[in-house]
Amino acid sequence: MLRRTLLATAAAASMALTGAAMADGHEKTKACFVYVGPIGDGGWTYQHHQGALAVQEEFGDKVEIAYQESVPEGADAERVLTQMALSGCNIIFTTSFGYMDATNAVAAKFPDIKFEHATGYKREHPNVSTYDARFYEGRAVVGHIAGRMTKTNKIGYIASFPIPEVIQGINSYFHHAKKANPDVELVVTWVYTWFDPAKEADAARAMIDQGVDVITAHTDSTAPLAEAAKEGGKVIGFGQASDMAGFMTNDDGTPGPRVASIIDNWNPYYIKRVKAVMDGTWEQGASWAGMPEGEVVIGEMTDVIPADVQAEVNEMIAAITAGTYHPFTGPINKQDGSAWLADGEVADDGTLAGMKFYIEGITGDIPQ
Amino acid sequence: MDLSAISPTLLIAFLMVAATPILLAAIGELVVEKAGVLNLGVEGMMITGAICGFAVAVETGSPVLGFIAAAIGGAILSMIFGVLTQFFLTNQVATGLALTLFGLGLSSLLGQSYVGIKPPGTAKIDIPVLSDILVAGPILFNHDWMVYFTLALVVAIWWVLKFSRMGLIIRAVGENHDAAHALGYKVVRVRLMAIAFGGACAGLGGGYLSLIRVPQWTDGMTAGAGWIALAIVVFASWKPLRVLLGAYLFGGVTILQLNLQAAGLAIPVEYLSMSPYVITIVVLVIMSAPRKGRASLAAPACLGRAFHASS
Numbered sequence: 001m002l003r004r005t006l007l008a009t010a011a012a013a014s015m016a017l018t019g020a021a022m023a024d025g026h027e028k029t030k031a032c033f034v035y036v037g038p039i040g041d042g043g044w045t046y047q048h049h050q051g052a053l054a055v056q057e058e059f060g061d062k063v064e065i066a067y068q069e070s071v072p073e074g075a076d077a078e079r080v081l082t083q084m085a086l087s088g089c090n091i092i093f094t095t096s097f098g099y100m101d102a103t104n105a106v107a108a109k110f111p112d113i114k115f116e117h118a119t120g121y122k123r124e125h126p127n128v129s130t131y132d133a134r135f136y137e138g139r140a141v142v143g144h145i146a147g148r149m150t151k152t153n154k155i156g157y158i159a160s161f162p163i164p165e166v167i168q169g170i171n172s173y174f175h176h177a178k179k180a181n182p183d184v185e186l187v188v189t190w191v192y193t194w195f196d197p198a199k200e201a202d203a204a205r206a207m208i209d210q211g212v213d214v215i216t217a218h219t220d221s222t223a224p225l226a227e228a229a230k231e232g233g234k235v236i237g238f239g240q241a242s243d244m245a246g247f248m249t250n251d252d253g254t255p256g257p258r259v260a261s262i263i264d265n266w267n268p269y270y271i272k273r274v275k276a277v278m279d280g281t282w283e284q285g286a287s288w289a290g291m292p293e294g295e296v297v298i299g300e301m302t303d304v305i306p307a308d309v310q311a312e313v314n315e316m317i318a319a320i321t322a323g324t325y326h327p328f329t330g331p332i333n334k335q336d337g338s339a340w341l342a343d344g345e346v347a348d349d350g351t352l353a354g355m356k357f358y359i360e361g362i363t364g365d366i367p368q
Numbered sequence: 369m370d371l372s373a374i375s376p377t378l379l380i381a382f383l384m385v386a387a388t389p390i391l392l393a394a395i396g397e398l399v400v401e402k403a404g405v406l407n408l409g410v411e412g413m414m415i416t417g418a419i420c421g422f423a424v425a426v427e428t429g430s431p432v433l434g435f436i437a438a439a440i441g442g443a444i445l446s447m448i449f450g451v452l453t454q455f456f457l458t459n460q461v462a463t464g465l466a467l468t469l470f471g472l473g474l475s476s477l478l479g480q481s482y483v484g485i486k487p488p489g490t491a492k493i494d495i496p497v498l499s500d501i502l503v504a505g506p507i508l509f510n511h512d513w514m515v516y517f518t519l520a521l522v523v524a525i526w527w528v529l530k531f532s533r534m535g536l537i538i539r540a541v542g543e544n545h546d547a548a549h550a551l552g553y554k555v556v557r558v559r560l561m562a563i564a565f566g567g568a569c570a571g572l573g574g575g576y577l578s579l580i581r582v583p584q585w586t587d588g589m590t591a592g593a594g595w596i597a598l599a600i601v602v603f604a605s606w607k608p609l610r611v612l613l614g615a616y617l618f619g620g621v622t623i624l625q626l627n628l629q630a631a632g633l634a635i636p637v638e639y640l641s642m643s644p645y646v647i648t649i650v651v652l653v654i655m656s657a658p659r660k661g662r663a664s665l666a667a668p669a670c671l672g673r674a675f676h677a678s679s
Contacts, residue, residue: 038587040483070587156630187630197582198589202386206626209378223582226486251489364632 031055031274032089033067034080036096037195037220044194044220044241044264045069048095048118051266058271062278073098081106085113091277093270094118096194097163104128114282116273119165121353126284131269134290135165136172136352137320138262139216140327141298141313142238143173145260146214147180148309149236156187156212158203158219160194162366164355166218171359172327173216178361186362187212197223204228208235216240222247228257236304238262243299260313261299268294288349291321328352333360374627381506385581387619388518389414389573389590393597394604394611395522396569401601402529403562404542404670408464409449410570411594412471417442417571418578419475422585423482431490435514435575442571443564445471450563454556457674472588482585490514490580514576519612521569526608538562542668545675555675570594605666621647 033052037045049067056065066089071080077099084092085106091114094103100120107115107125115128123130146155155177159166174186187210189203200219204227207215215237217224225247228235233254239245239261247258269287276282289295298317301310319325330341335358341347358366393410400407420441425434449467452458490512529535537558540548545555573593578585596618604610621643 038483041586042484046484187632189626189630195586196591197584197586198577198591201582202623203626203630205382206623206630209375209382210627210630212630221584221586222484223584226583246486251486 028062028064029059029091029274029278030064030066030089031270031277032084032087032092033065034071034077034084034092034094034096034099035067035069036071036073036098038069039067041195041220042222042242042244042246043239045095047242047264048093048266051270052093054267055270055274059274059278063274071099074102077102078105082109085110089113091116091274091282097161097165114273114277121286123284123286129273129285129287131273131285131287131289132165133264133266133295134288135262135264135296136168136327137290138296138298139169139172140176140320141316142216142260142262143176144180144313144316145238145301145305145309146173146216147177147184148312149259149305150177150181150184150214152211152213153181153183154185154187154210154212155214156189156204156207156216158200158207158215158217158224159188159190160218161192162190162368164353167355167358167366168352169218170362171355174362175332175359176327188362188364190367191219193219195220197221200224201227204237225257231257233257233304239299245299248300248302255302255304258302259304260301263297263299265295265297288353291317292323334358335360335362374631377506379623379627381510383616383620383623384507384511384515386623387615388515389576389581390593390597390600390618391522391612391615392518392573392576393570393594394600394615395518395525395608396566396573397597398601398604398606398608398611399525399529399538399569400562400566401671402542402606402668403538403559404545404668404673404675405453405559405563406460406464406672407446407449407467407563407566408461408598409446409467409471409594410566410597411590411592412468412474413442413445413567413570414471414574414577414594414597415475415588415590416445416471416478416574418574418589419479419482419585420571421575422487422578423478425487425579426482426485429488431488431579434487434579435572438571438575438579439568440571442569442574443567445474446563446567446570447560449567450560453674454560454563457676460672460674468594476587479585479587483587485585487579487583487585489583512580514572514580522608522612529608539668542670545670545673549675549677555677559675570597573597602667606668617647 033048035045035048039045039049052065052067055063068080071077073096081102093116095118097119100117100122103115103117104122104124107128111127117128117130119132120130157170157173159170170188177184187207189207191199191203193199200221201223204215204224208231213235215224215228217240220241222244225237225244228237229247229250235257236259237257239258241264243261243263244258247256249256326346328347330345331343332341334340337360393414397410417438421434421438424437425431449463452463453460492510492512537553541553541555541558549555574590577589600611600614603614625643
């Protein structure tokens, strides 16, 4: 009897405590972020963290930010997400494609918490949204630069995983390089990692040794640019995900390998979604914004790029931003020569989001 | 596919650079094992060397000081292993594994504020006339000084182990520590020095990764190189010049894999990625197959056994 009373008292006390914590939680919204690499990677994760900091700055004391770095894609992600959900997060951003299944699995267990998954396509529960940026718009711009700048007519692409987002990038990059320079040839190297500087550097080196003189990376570190810098100006590359302005000039003052960059700017989206949670207006959605919304930005071009090329690039950026030019505008054929887009036809989002084929002129196969 | 795009000259030159970290770590571990100690903490010592070297090079602006710090960092970490196994007679396998885990965690902690920084560059030694020779030039005369230092170190260790009195003592301690003790050699002292040397070499290997090969600091950047170094020592059946061969073979397969891919070879990427490890297993199986007349692996007889003067 006595024991039962004790238990009841304990239960009541703990309920009171939870109640207090919840009341407190409503005053302060907690936004949590899961990162695939370290925030100091200088690329992808760094930009997401900038977005998190922007949220903090926008709302000040009203929000609390929590994040975890270098979370592997796989079983570990589910554990981290569950832990975050239990620690009182109101909205959780999972910032890599490989968190897709983990995000949906954890979302099923915590229907009151909002989940936002970057670059994925699965929204199995009403509390899961997806968001992505039209990186292929940026790839189109750097592809044009690559086509105009290459002297060996061989351009390289360090690819991470064979997922639609990466294939869109490869196709867009090649399509615009080819338009600028019909003789251009594309070399794709798959490294099967988002972040492994040693491997990224090795891949860049292998391509440079084979005569590639413009390198684009779809991985997160600055290592490919560091490798290109060793060639003393003969090889150029682009900042990826972040500006990577540190590679604009070398230590000795000569122009560095980074001639432009594709910057992911997540700040507007993160601020908008956290605000929606605070106001109670959050709804499931699938955001896919690009240059017009300011989510994809081209970083400052260096003087290594001639003025006439810069003018062409600026024109292209203006056209994409205004919505008058879509990077995938026909005529474009698939790799096997069959027709994909007729003259003037524009690719629809559904095809792009599930893109699993190369366009005509790219050699090699997409790994299965 | 266009295999002619692969230049054998550049491939070999690239391979020498790629193999240098594992070569350094493996040659150090070889000396340790020759003295009869099995230190499985190579990975931990490498990564500690990588961050110590990186941090000092960034703070002082001197890559040479960085490499010295990398060697010292690796050696200090190895002394934890040395004290535990030589004085407290702990199990060498377990202590070595613990050292790897400890090194990975420690380096991550030390490296917190060094992520995303560029280290000072190490220039290649460009010998004006020699480096322009058609094939031999890029292979032999156009590397950074660490590549040459490593090659010289391998030859020096081969000579010391085979011809010098010091080498004889190290081997005696490794083959039969009781006999060496009976002859008046300080078994524990010799082993501690070998462990420190092995730690310094592993640290240098790590420093080469973070200062020249990548060059950047990232958590866990050795990515298993220490384990490959351990395998190479067995593969080489404890012979220094074979360690060189093994390191180049491993470095070569990794590099060739990326080159074949860039040349558009139609083999699925996954097979190419696993090839270095498949080759290791095959080689180890062949090497360890029993042969008549002599011990097949030629491992030092006292490898991994604890020594105490009372026994």
